[in-house]
Amino acid sequence: MHVTALLLSRLQFAFTISFHIIFPSFTIGVAAWLTFLEILYQATGRPTYRVVFEFWLKIFAVAFGIGVVTGIVMAFQFGMNWSVLARLAGPIQGPLISYETFSAFFLEASFFGILLFARSRVPPWFYLISTAMVALGTTLSAYWIMVNNSWMQVPTGYVVANGVFTPTSWMRILFNPVVWVRFPHMLLASYLAGTFSVAATGAWYVLRREFNAEARVMLHMGLYLAAMLLPIQLFFGHMVGGYVHDRQPVKFAAIEGRWHDEQPASEILIALPDSTSETNRYEIKVPVLGSLIGSLSFHSKEVGLTDFPRADRPPMAVPFFAFRIMVGCGIAMLLIAWLGTYLSRKGRLEQNRVLMWLTFLSFPLPFIAILTGWFTAEVGRQPWTIYGVLRTGDAVTPILTTSTALISLLVYCVVYIVIGTFGALFIYRMLLAGPGSVLTLPPVASFPRQPMSLADDFAHGK
Amino acid sequence: MINFWVSVLALSILLYVLLDGFDLGIGILYGLARTDRTRRALMSAVAPVWDGNETWLIVSGVVLWGAFPIVYATLFSAFYLPLLFMLAGLVLRGVAFEFRNKARHLPWVWDTAFAGGSLVAAFMQGTMVGALVHGLPILNGNYAGGEFSWLSPFSLLCGAGLCFGYALLGACWLVRKSEGDIQNNCFRLIPTLSLASLAVLAVVLLLALSENLRVLGRWVERPYLFSFPLLGIVAGVALVLSVRRRFERTPFYLVAATFSAAFGTFAVSFWPYIIPFGITIDEAAAPHSSLAFMFWGEGLFVLPLMLAYTAISYRVFRGKVGANSVYH
Numbered sequence: 001m002h003v004t005a006l007l008l009s010r011l012q013f014a015f016t017i018s019f020h021i022i023f024p025s026f027t028i029g030v031a032a033w034l035t036f037l038e039i040l041y042q043a044t045g046r047p048t049y050r051v052v053f054e055f056w057l058k059i060f061a062v063a064f065g066i067g068v069v070t071g072i073v074m075a076f077q078f079g080m081n082w083s084v085l086a087r088l089a090g091p092i093q094g095p096l097i098s099y100e101t102f103s104a105f106f107l108e109a110s111f112f113g114i115l116l117f118a119r120s121r122v123p124p125w126f127y128l129i130s131t132a133m134v135a136l137g138t139t140l141s142a143y144w145i146m147v148n149n150s151w152m153q154v155p156t157g158y159v160v161a162n163g164v165f166t167p168t169s170w171m172r173i174l175f176n177p178v179v180w181v182r183f184p185h186m187l188l189a190s191y192l193a194g195t196f197s198v199a200a201t202g203a204w205y206v207l208r209r210e211f212n213a214e215a216r217v218m219l220h221m222g223l224y225l226a227a228m229l230l231p232i233q234l235f236f237g238h239m240v241g242g243y244v245h246d247r248q249p250v251k252f253a254a255i256e257g258r259w260h261d262e263q264p265a266s267e268i269l270i271a272l273p274d275s276t277s278e279t280n281r282y283e284i285k286v287p288v289l290g291s292l293i294g295s296l297s298f299h300s301k302e303v304g305l306t307d308f309p310r311a312d313r314p315p316m317a318v319p320f321f322a323f324r325i326m327v328g329c330g331i332a333m334l335l336i337a338w339l340g341t342y343l344s345r346k347g348r349l350e351q352n353r354v355l356m357w358l359t360f361l362s363f364p365l366p367f368i369a370i371l372t373g374w375f376t377a378e379v380g381r382q383p384w385t386i387y388g389v390l391r392t393g394d395a396v397t398p399i400l401t402t403s404t405a406l407i408s409l410l411v412y413c414v415v416y417i418v419i420g421t422f423g424a425l426f427i428y429r430m431l432l433a434g435p436g437s438v439l440t441l442p443p444v445a446s447f448p449r450q451p452m453s454l455a456d457d458f459a460h461g462k
Numbered sequence: 463m464i465n466f467w468v469s470v471l472a473l474s475i476l477l478y479v480l481l482d483g484f485d486l487g488i489g490i491l492y493g494l495a496r497t498d499r500t501r502r503a504l505m506s507a508v509a510p511v512w513d514g515n516e517t518w519l520i521v522s523g524v525v526l527w528g529a530f531p532i533v534y535a536t537l538f539s540a541f542y543l544p545l546l547f548m549l550a551g552l553v554l555r556g557v558a559f560e561f562r563n564k565a566r567h568l569p570w571v572w573d574t575a576f577a578g579g580s581l582v583a584a585f586m587q588g589t590m591v592g593a594l595v596h597g598l599p600i601l602n603g604n605y606a607g608g609e610f611s612w613l614s615p616f617s618l619l620c621g622a623g624l625c626f627g628y629a630l631l632g633a634c635w636l637v638r639k640s641e642g643d644i645q646n647n648c649f650r651l652i653p654t655l656s657l658a659s660l661a662v663l664a665v666v667l668l669l670a671l672s673e674n675l676r677v678l679g680r681w682v683e684r685p686y687l688f689s690f691p692l693l694g695i696v697a698g699v700a701l702v703l704s705v706r707r708r709f710e711r712t713p714f715y716l717v718a719a720t721f722s723a724a725f726g727t728f729a730v731s732f733w734p735y736i737i738p739f740g741i742t743i744d745e746a747a748a749p750h751s752s753l754a755f756m757f758w759g760e761g762l763f764v765l766p767l768m769l770a771y772t773a774i775s776y777r778v779f780r781g782k783v784g785a786n787s788v789y790h
Contacts, residue, residue, distance in 0.1 A: 023714065072516075072553070076523060076538060078534075079535055080538045080539075080542050081539075083535040083536070083538065086531060087535035090531020094527035094531050094534065095752050100524075101761075106522075166749040166751060169773070207686070233748070399540070399605070404542060407543070407546070411550050419557055
């Protein structure tokens with residue numbers, strides 16, 4: 001492939017946003033779980049809930065910090081690398097992203113500080129509300145991002161006048177039906193990221209025979225919640241597939257690995273797509289299932305990728321495989337969560353060391369599913385940046401040269417690897433130190449805007 | 463609507479320059495600190511507020527994008543490299559706050575990241591301001607320059623000038639927040655830094671005269687503009703007096719006033735252009751429906767809350783920071 005500023009900009013965007021999305025999805029999930037825990041704590045008064053709450057709050061703080069820092073880069077990158085997109089769609093995307101920034105700041109400013117430092121200074125009901133507000137804030141952030149991205153997938157509510165995109169109906173942009181299947185899908189994915197991180201940590205402590213009471217809460221609650229969320233997530237996943245089928249047929253054909261029209265269509269489980277011969281190799285498929293999934297019918301005709309001119313097709317391999325990895329992760333999570341819940345009801349979850357190991361090792365699954373899900377959505381939208389309206393190749397900054405784009409890609413790689421390595425190291429230290437030492441923390445009256453600094457106190461058991 | 467958003471933009475940029483200015487300045491002075499105790503005191507003086515300060519940079523960025531997308535797209539792509547290095551500098555110095563005290567080995571890596579990141583970020587900001595004053599090639603509302611159009615002796619000089627200016631702001635903040643020998647050193651640094659800033663400013667002005675920059679014509683057309691530098695001069699004189707008398711609180715306000723005067727000069731000289739002599743505010747503004755959408759939510763409700771929050775957090779962290787009170 002020829003290396004161009006366009007290719008490097010795309011790589012840079014993919015790298016920076018993939019790195020970034022891990023942290024917000026974790027914090028969205030953990031914030032919701034913290035709210036749930038705080039309700040349980042206040043309802044039952046069980047100190048274990050409180051210990052677990054404090055423990056995950058500190059980890060939340062570190063992840064939140066990294067999410068904020070890497071988010072700054074995102075806010076600049078649209079103008080720097082994608083100036084044509086920023087200029088044309090700015091009147092729509094700019095306000096949406098600015099709402100995201102403002103709601104994120106509002107959350108951080110008013111309630112996060114209370115969460116970290118004011119437990120003893122506010123009444124319990126207010127503390128609970130603050131926790132819920134932080135969860136609401138992370139959710140709102142996700143909402144604005146999903147509105148923005150959904151507008152790029154299915155643009156609506158605007159006209160183009162003199163080359164400028166003018167929003168005509170914010171209601172249609174904000175309440176785009178596509179938003180209301182993709183936003184819950186992302187939200188549930190984040191909740192799963194939270195529950196699996198929690199359950200995996202619990203399993204880890206069980207395997208290490210440490211922090212018994214806390215480990216039990218994490219493990220059981222994490223798996224129970226995941227077991228309940230996963231079927232709902234599958235449902236919303238199916239709904240997202242429905243919008244792709246109806247609104248982005250070319251992406252749907254790529255995901256399905258379908259090169260040619262079929263009636264009734266079969267469902268390809270796995271294959272190796274070959275774009276030169278426009279066929280699949282090593283194909284394993286189930287007849288009729290493709291029509292059933294696509295149109296809920298036994299004999300519908302489903303379109304193939306070759307119906308579309310080559311210039312309008314995404315590269316099939318990425319959405320095809322990314323989608324299968326995502327679904328695979330989902331099924332693996334479902335099996336672990338349901339088996340775990342079953343054993344938990346039988347009262348012999350902790351004794352099953354194989355499942356403990358599986359649960360412990362499952363913590364990357366929701367994150368892999370989130371990343372591959374986004375690869376499917378974003379690569380599947382190619383060659384468009386705004387679907388059907390603006391091509392990615394036309395959106396890139398015209399004056400950007402290959403060497404400059406290469407410099408920036410390298411700079412971001414180095415900086416992010418430094419942040420990622422140290423961030424991971426600190427989170428690991430906190431997990432290793434475990435939830436025991438939390439309540440002996442001195443009341444930190446000093447600096448509410450220093451989330452990461454807590455990691456240290458914590459790791460040293462101060 | 464346009465006036466509202468251009469005011470918000472101006473306010474958030476000015477707040478950013480003043481607030482992150484002093485904390486970047488302290489980062490620059492950090493590079494000069496010789497002892498570990500001084501370094502810790504310097505970090506502690508900004509630790510609780512730095513990320514709040516940087517929020518105003520992001521606010522400026524997204525308001526620019528939403529309300530003036532043409533400016534966002536034009537400037538951010540024209541300033542690709544300076545912005546890249548500014549961001550890298552800001553991120554590295556930001557994480558240095560967190561990692562400096564946790565690092566079990568190699569603390570100098572984080573010391574360098576903190577001082578170097580601050581210096582690079584300040585220099586790049588000054589360079590971009592310089593490039594704006596110097597003029598970017600704009601033809602019929604489109605950017606007609608290349609990747610390095612920002613680069614000129616003039617803009618680099620402005621970069622150096624802003625480093626001195628931020629260091630001056632930082633020293634004044636430290637005078638307020640510290641005691642003992644650190645405070646003494648800062649009192650001693652203020653005249654030096656003021657002179658350095660002034661010297662750079664003088665050279666910048668001479669360069670501008672020799673290149674006959676269009677902005678100077680503006681000054682002849684609009685003589686009332688001289689009231690801003692006049693205000694700056696008054697503040698400068700007051701600064702000298704207050705340093706002599708060793709007032710602790712006034713120097714920061716006076717330098718802040720000087721910065722505001724410079725900012726005002728800048729804004730009024732170019733009015734009604736938002737990119738000097740290329741694109742006007744009205745040309746750059748997003749359609750009314752975009753501006754109104756932003757106004758009725760974030761403009762009317764969230765922005766006042768953010769301003770109030772900023773004020774409250776500065777109240778909470780008022781007072782001296784001892785060298786021994788490690789912030790973390």
